[in-house]
Amino acid sequence: MICDVAAFAAEDEDSADGLPAKYAKDYLIASNTISPEREFAVMYPANEPKLSDSDYVVALKPFAVLTKLATDRPYFRNENHGSLKATWSGDSSAVLITLGIKWGPGDVFLVELKNGKAARTTNLLAKVRAALLPDYRKAKAGKYNDTYDFVFEEADNNGFEFGGAGHVRINVFATTDPKGVSNSVWEGRFTGAWDIGHAKFTSAKVTREFAGTREHKPED
Numbered sequence: 464m465i466c467d468v469a470a471f472a473a474e475d476e477d478s479a480d481g482l483p484a485k486y487a488k489d490y491l492i493a494s495n496t497i498s499p500e501r502e503f504a505v506m507y508p509a510n511e512p513k514l515s516d517s518d519y520v521v522a523l524k525p526f527a528v529l530t531k532l533a534t535d536r537p538y539f540r541n542e543n544h545g546s547l548k549a550t551w552s553g554d555s556s557a558v559l560i561t562l563g564i565k566w567g568p569g570d571v572f573l574v575e576l577k578n579g580k581a582a583r584t585t586n587l588l589a590k591v592r593a594a595l596l597p598d599y600r601k602a603k604a605g606k607y608n609d610t611y612d613f614v615f616e617e618a619d620n621n622g623f624e625f626g627g628a629g630h631v632r633i634n635v636f637a638t639t640d641p642k643g644v645s646n647s648v649w650e651g652r653f654t655g656a657w658d659i660g661h662a663k664f665t666s667a668k669v670t671r672e673f674a675g676t677r678e679h680k681p682e683d
Contacts, residue, residue: 506528534569572587591633602675604674605647633656
């Protein structure tokens with residue numbers, strides 16, 4: 464049976480309408496991720512995910528699962544401090560998908576599409592994190608928590624946006640102390656550009672913005 468989710472694409476709320484029975488009970492289409500031509504979107508679990516559940520990029524007309532987003536913490540409906548956003552390139556040949564956590568982006572995936580299929584998926588935030596790690600380790604600062612050495616703080620566009628000539632422009636700030644309460648702190652910034660076609664950075668700069676002991680004024 465061929466399912467067409469085109470009818471759903473006209474709705475403004477997340478819905479399982481039009482999904483195949485295999486997915487309709489447990490998944491929703493995120494309305495804010497639908498591509499401009501209403502051909503693609505992100506599908507996510509309707510409830511707290513089981514180990515086998517994931518977020519997916521899907522085709523809508525007809526429905527097909529194109530790729531799974533490889534993350535340890537898939538977005539799901541009503542996730543505490545969670546968010547899901549998608550920004551499409553001008554020709555809808557690529558999409559930036561942001562899975563948000565409490566302070567900012569937790570994963571940022573670049574999914575490239577060709578001939579109606581997912582051609583390549585890159586976790587750009589993981590690339591940025593790897594670039595920042597050496598300076599963080601050199602600073603010998605404390606960790607944010609047991610899960611993350613440091614976190615990225617929210618920006619208007621999450622710090623990732625499509626630029627000209629097939630690039631993604633990146634400008635993100637990372638910190639071990641988003642609450643401003645720790646003593647041993649590291650903060651850094653990554654700026655650069657990712658070449659979509661060649662799957663590599665064409666520019667990358669790591670700037671240490673602070674490292675050391677942060678003094679806190681006593682409360683009155």
